[in-house]
Amino acid sequence: MSWTKKILRVNLTNGTCESEPLNMEWANQYLGQRGLATKYLVEETDPKVDPLSPDNKLIMATGPLTGTIAPTGGRYSVVTKGALTGAIACSNSGGFFGAEVKNAGWDMIIFEGKSDKPVYLNIRNENAELIDAGDLWGKSVWETEDMIREAQGDNDVRIASIGKTGENQLLLACIVNDKDRAAGRSGVGAVMGSKNLKAVCVRGTLGVQVRDGMEFMQATNAAKKILAENAVTGEGLPTYGTQVLMNVINETGALPTHNAGDVQFEGASKIGGEAMHEIRESDGKANLVSNHACFSCPISCARVSQIDPTHFTVQGKPKYLEPSGGLEYESAWSLGAATGVDDLEALTYCNFICNEQGFDPISFGSTVAAAMELYEKGTITNDDTGGIELKFGSTEALVQIIEATANGEGFGLEVGMGSKRLCEKYGDPDLSMTVKGQEFPAYDPRGIQGMGLAYATSNRGACHLRGYTVASEILGIPEKTDPLVTDGKAGLVKAFQDATAAVDSSGTCVFTTFALTLDDIAPEIAAACEGDWTADSLVEVGERIWNMERQYNLDAGFTGKDDLLPKRLLKDAAKTGPAKGLTNGLDKMLPEYYELRGWDANGVPSDETKSRLSL
Amino acid sequence: MEKVLLMDAKECTGCMQCEMACSYQTENAFNPIKARIKVFEFKEQSLFVPYTCTQCAEAWCMAVCPVDAISVDDKTGAKIVNNDTCVGCKVCTIACPFGTINYNPDSGKVLKCDLCGGDPACVKMCPTTALSFVEAEKAGEVKMRAWAEKTEPDLQTSE
Numbered sequence: 001m002s003w004t005k006k007i008l009r010v011n012l013t014n015g016t017c018e019s020e021p022l023n024m025e026w027a028n029q030y031l032g033q034r035g036l037a038t039k040y041l042v043e044e045t046d047p048k049v050d051p052l053s054p055d056n057k058l059i060m061a062t063g064p065l066t067g068t069i070a071p072t073g074g075r076y077s078v079v080t081k082g083a084l085t086g087a088i089a090c091s092n093s094g095g096f097f098g099a100e101v102k103n104a105g106w107d108m109i110i111f112e113g114k115s116d117k118p119v120y121l122n123i124r125n126e127n128a129e130l131i132d133a134g135d136l137w138g139k140s141v142w143e144t145e146d147m148i149r150e151a152q153g154d155n156d157v158r159i160a161s162i163g164k165t166g167e168n169q170l171l172l173a174c175i176v177n178d179k180d181r182a183a184g185r186s187g188v189g190a191v192m193g194s195k196n197l198k199a200v201c202v203r204g205t206l207g208v209q210v211r212d213g214m215e216f217m218q219a220t221n222a223a224k225k226i227l228a229e230n231a232v233t234g235e236g237l238p239t240y241g242t243q244v245l246m247n248v249i250n251e252t253g254a255l256p257t258h259n260a261g262d263v264q265f266e267g268a269s270k271i272g273g274e275a276m277h278e279i280r281e282s283d284g285k286a287n288l289v290s291n292h293a294c295f296s297c298p299i300s301c302a303r304v305s306q307i308d309p310t311h312f313t314v315q316g317k318p319k320y321l322e323p324s325g326g327l328e329y330e331s332a333w334s335l336g337a338a339t340g341v342d343d344l345e346a347l348t349y350c351n352f353i354c355n356e357q358g359f360d361p362i363s364f365g366s367t368v369a370a371a372m373e374l375y376e377k378g379t380i381t382n383d384d385t386g387g388i389e390l391k392f393g394s395t396e397a398l399v400q401i402i403e404a405t406a407n408g409e410g411f412g413l414e415v416g417m418g419s420k421r422l423c424e425k426y427g428d429p430d431l432s433m434t435v436k437g438q439e440f441p442a443y444d445p446r447g448i449q450g451m452g453l454a455y456a457t458s459n460r461g462a463c464h465l466r467g468y469t470v471a472s473e474i475l476g477i478p479e480k481t482d483p484l485v486t487d488g489k490a491g492l493v494k495a496f497q498d499a500t501a502a503v504d505s506s507g508t509c510v511f512t513t514f515a516l517t518l519d520d521i522a523p524e525i526a527a528a529c530e531g532d533w534t535a536d537s538l539v540e541v542g543e544r545i546w547n548m549e550r551q552y553n554l555d556a557g558f559t560g561k562d563d564l565l566p567k568r569l570l571k572d573a574a575k576t577g578p579a580k581g582l583t584n585g586l587d588k589m590l591p592e593y594y595e596l597r598g599w600d601a602n603g604v605p606s607d608e609t610k611s612r613l614s615l
Numbered sequence: 616m617e618k619v620l621l622m623d624a625k626e627c628t629g630c631m632q633c634e635m636a637c638s639y640q641t642e643n644a645f646n647p648i649k650a651r652i653k654v655f656e657f658k659e660q661s662l663f664v665p666y667t668c669t670q671c672a673e674a675w676c677m678a679v680c681p682v683d684a685i686s687v688d689d690k691t692g693a694k695i696v697n698n699d700t701c702v703g704c705k706v707c708t709i710a711c712p713f714g715t716i717n718y719n720p721d722s723g724k725v726l727k728c729d730l731c732g733g734d735p736a737c738v739k740m741c742p743t744t745a746l747s748f749v750e751a752e753k754a755g756e757v758k759m760r761a762w763a764e765k766t767e768p769d770l771q772t773s774e
Binding site for chain 2: 207209210291292294295304
C-alpha cells in the first residue's frame, strides 16, 4: 500500500510521459528503490549497452517507506549503467526530492532514449510534461534550481539536476537534488547529460498512505527511540556528522593519504569534525553553522557550513559566502587527506563547487591525488596541466584544478574522466586507486581488512556504502571484530552487503543501521506494505538483489578477475600506525567469499544459487 | 492547567516529522500540505522555522465565524473547528492575522491546530526540542533563564 503502484515512463526520444502500473510481482521480490529499479533495468536493457548511448536507461526510484514518517524515509536512488564504471550503478540520495516524487504519486520514473534538445521534466502530481531547457543548459545546479522555481512560480517544488559536468558528460558527474544532496557515484550525472535531460522538477500533494497506520506508528516510533538512544545516531552524527570519523580512522591507521602512499595524515585533525566546530580568529565564527535533516530524518547528520569570508577562495565571489552543504567525512578525506591538503576552508569551498556543478568529490579528490603523484614523478608536467603545479599538499593547485573541472576547461576535463582513464593515459595504471573503474573512498584496506573485500566485490565499483564493515571492525557494530585480520571477514562482508541491499531498497537511509537491525526495520516495512516482511525475508531480498547486480556485471563483460584491488594495497605495506607492515589479504578472503555466496571459483553464481533466490 | 505549544527555531533541523504527524492525524496519510503546522526554510540564513496557531485568547477566527463553528476546547483552551457546522466560507482565514487557519478544498472545511486534544502529535514526533508543550505561565521561562544568566556578571565566564 505504501507503494503508489505507478511508474512514470518518460521517453525522451519521442517526448512522451506515460503512466503504467508497477509490476507488483517484482515489488514483492525486490521491495523498491535499488532492488526494484535494478530489476527493471535488467529486464529492459542490454547489459552491454554503451552507458552514454540512448539505449541506456536512467531510473529514479523511491522505496515503500519514502515519503512516510519512518525515520529517514526520504531516500531515492538513481539506477542505470554507470558511465564511470560500465557496471551497474545505483546512487542513493536524501534531501527532499525523493519524498516529493512519492507524494506526487510515483514509485519511480524511467527515462529512456535521448532528447534532441535540452529538456527538463516537470511533474505536478499525475501531470508530467517535458519542458524546453535551452535557457538552463550551461547553468549550474544552483542556478538551475533557482531558475526553475521562478519559472514555475512555486517555491515548494523540489528539483534534481545536473551541472556543467553532467552536460559535459564528465564521468565523475552526479545528480544533485535540493542544491547539496547528491546521487553521487559512478557517473550517473553523465548518463543524464547524455540524454539531454537537465533537471526533474516535482511537486506532490497527494499524500503517502501505509497499510496499517496504527501498526506503522508503533513500529516507526520504536525505531526512532532506538536511534535517539544510540551513541552514533543520537549523538555522534548529529554533532559531528560523518566527520566524527576523521580522527578515529586516522588513529586506526586507515586514512589513505597521498594517493594511498600512506595510511595516516598528519593534517587530519585540521580537517575533521572537531575542527569544523572551532571558532575562527578572522570572523569569530565556526566553519559549521548548523546540522540539517533530510526528509523525515531524526538523525540530522547533514552539515551546513560557511566559508571564512577572508579566505582567498571566496574573494569577490559572494555566492560562496552563504551557508551551504558542508564537508562530509568522505569529501573531507578525498579533497583533503587523499591530496595532502589540510586547509579546511579551501576544502569547504571545493565541496561547494562539487555541489554547484554536480560532481562526485570522492572520485574527484582521488583522481587529483593520482594526478599529483604522476606530477611529482614527472610523468605529468606543466605542459599537461596548463601550468598548475599539482604537488601533494598544494591548496592552490587543488582549487585551480577543481575550478577547471567544474568549468570544463583544460586539464580539468582529464581529471573529470576519473583516475583509471587518467593513469592509463599517462602509462601508469597501477597508480589508479580504483576497483572496476571507481575510486575507493576513505578507508584504507590495509588498516581495515574487511573493506578490501568490500571494495573488490562491490557491484558498483569500489564503495564504502555496499558493505560497511567499518561499523564492525572499528565501531563495534553490531559486534567488534579485529580490523587487522582477514578471518571471518568474508562472512561479515556478505552479511553487510545483503542487509544493505535490502535497506537501500526500502526508502530509508543506511545510516539507520548503526543503531537498527533488520529486526527493527522489518516491522516498519511490514506495517507499510502488503506481504510478509521479516528480517529473514529482507536478507533474502538483499541477497537476491546482490546476485542480480552481479549477474548484470558478468553479462556486461566483467569477470572474477575484476574483483581486484589496486596493487599498492596488496604489495606495499602500511608504513605507520596499527597496521604497520600489513598489506590487504584479499587472496585469503575472496575464495571463502565466493563459496559463501554460492558462486563458482570464477565468481559466477551457480545455477543452484540462482534457483534458490528465484533468479 | 493550560498549556501552550512552544516553537524554538534554533533547534529545528527541518526534518518535517511534525508536518507528517499532523497530516496523519486528519488525513490518515503523510502529506505535508495538509499539516496545520508548517516548517519554513530560510536558506540564506540556514534556518528552519516552525509555525502554527498559537491559540489566541481572544480568537479572531472564532469571533468572525458566522455559524459559530469555532469553539473553545474547555480542556486545552484550543480553538477548534466543528466540521459539522463549518460551511467553508473562509472568513476566518481572512480574519486570522497569522495565516494559521486555512481552507481544505478536499473537505470544504477549514483546518487549524486543535492541539490534538491536549497531546500534540507534532511535539511527540519532534526529534529535538524545537517543539514543546509547556504550561502557559512558564512559556517564557527558558528564555528568561538564559537572559538572567547573561545579565548576571558573576555568571560570566572569562574568555
